[in-house]
Amino acid sequence: MKSGPPLKALVYFESAMRLNSFSLAASELCVTPGAVGQQVRNLEQWLGVTLFTRHIRQVQPTEDGLAYWARIQPALAQITDASQTLRERHSSSVWLTMPPGLAAKWFARRMSGFLQSYPAIALHLSSSVALVDFASERVDLAIRHFDGRAPELETHLLYQDQARLYCSPGYAVRMGLKTANDLRRVTLLHSTLHPHWGDWLARFSDISHEEVAAMAGIHFDQSLMAIEAARHDQGVVLTSPMLTEEEVSSGVLIEPFSQRLLLAKGFYVVQPLSSTSRPAVRALKDWLIAEAALTPP
Numbered sequence: 001m002k003s004g005p006p007l008k009a010l011v012y013f014e015s016a017m018r019l020n021s022f023s024l025a026a027s028e029l030c031v032t033p034g035a036v037g038q039q040v041r042n043l044e045q046w047l048g049v050t051l052f053t054r055h056i057r058q059v060q061p062t063e064d065g066l067a068y069w070a071r072i073q074p075a076l077a078q079i080t081d082a083s084q085t086l087r088e089r090h091s092s093s094v095w096l097t098m099p100p101g102l103a104a105k106w107f108a109r110r111m112s113g114f115l116q117s118y119p120a121i122a123l124h125l126s127s128s129v130a131l132v133d134f135a136s137e138r139v140d141l142a143i144r145h146f147d148g149r150a151p152e153l154e155t156h157l158l159y160q161d162q163a164r165l166y167c168s169p170g171y172a173v174r175m176g177l178k179t180a181n182d183l184r185r186v187t188l189l190h191s192t193l194h195p196h197w198g199d200w201l202a203r204f205s206d207i208s209h210e211e212v213a214a215m216a217g218i219h220f221d222q223s224l225m226a227i228e229a230a231r232h233d234q235g236v237v238l239t240s241p242m243l244t245e246e247e248v249s250s251g252v253l254i255e256p257f258s259q260r261l262l263l264a265k266g267f268y269v270v271q272p273l274s275s276t277s278r279p280a281v282r283a284l285k286d287w288l289i290a291e292a293a294l295t296p297p
Contacts, residue, residue: 005046012039017069065226089292093122094280098143101223103127105243114169121280134272140281153270163261165195166253177256180205187235188217194239204259
């Protein structure tokens with residue numbers, strides 16, 4: 001049987017070629033640059049060719065090095081992918097991401113219920129407004145706030161969203177909020193997730209577009225900040241009932257009016273169509289769907 005090349009040296013060589021640097025390869029592999037250089041020399045000795053030309057503080061791949069890397073790199077990538085797939089197939093860990101507001105206001109209150117039902121599952125939660133890239137990021141499931149149109153994803157609607165008005169009880173009294181037209185006197189709290197003040201006022205009040213543009217307002221890039229401002233008597237916020245459960249149940253926020261704007265967007269749990277869900281992932285997805293069904297807006 002023919003002896004193969006030193007496998008450890010192949011890993012070091014691939015990293016050095018991909019990053020075009022012994023130092024960067026050393027950082028990726030958590031070793032010293034000297035260790036990378038030694039492994040590359042071991043591979044060069046086994047092959048009988050020079051893979052890199054060495055210069056002061058710089059290395060340059062040779063033609064043989066480039067050609068060899070082009071041949072072995074796909075195979076090494078396949079080995080890594082197959083190993084990772086096998087490892088994760090039996091993993092009890094689940095990676096979930098969702099918008100920060102939903103994570104803090106809705107999921108945080110229910111998270112212990114999931115962990116009590118599934119104590120063997122290790123849950124990894126992240127929050128971001130950016131769309132997750134399932135191909136390049138370690139994520140099993142994501143909750144997105146969008147219209148559900150994503151042909152490359154399997155989507156399941158948790159909640160169809162609404163835009164509702166909230167303010168503190170004291171603010172409602174101080175501003176004399178009896179009808180929607182009384183909103184002329186308030187400060188509008190805007191958030192990027194629910195930029196629907198113009199639509200709400202056009203539908204439910206007689207306030208003109210010009211008046212709306214002239215009204216006092218504060219703009220927030222996070223719903224959490226807008227809701228917190230409403231709690232502290234800073235104005236009226238237009239947001240989702242999914243993000244105000246705790247404040248409404250405790251009475252620190254109220255809905256001064258019953259009018260609610262139904263939205264085309266909602267909160268969807270999504271995953272790639274091509275993915276094969278592990279038992280832990282299926283358990284979390286089923287739990288999210290069941291939990292949403294128990295608590296309609």
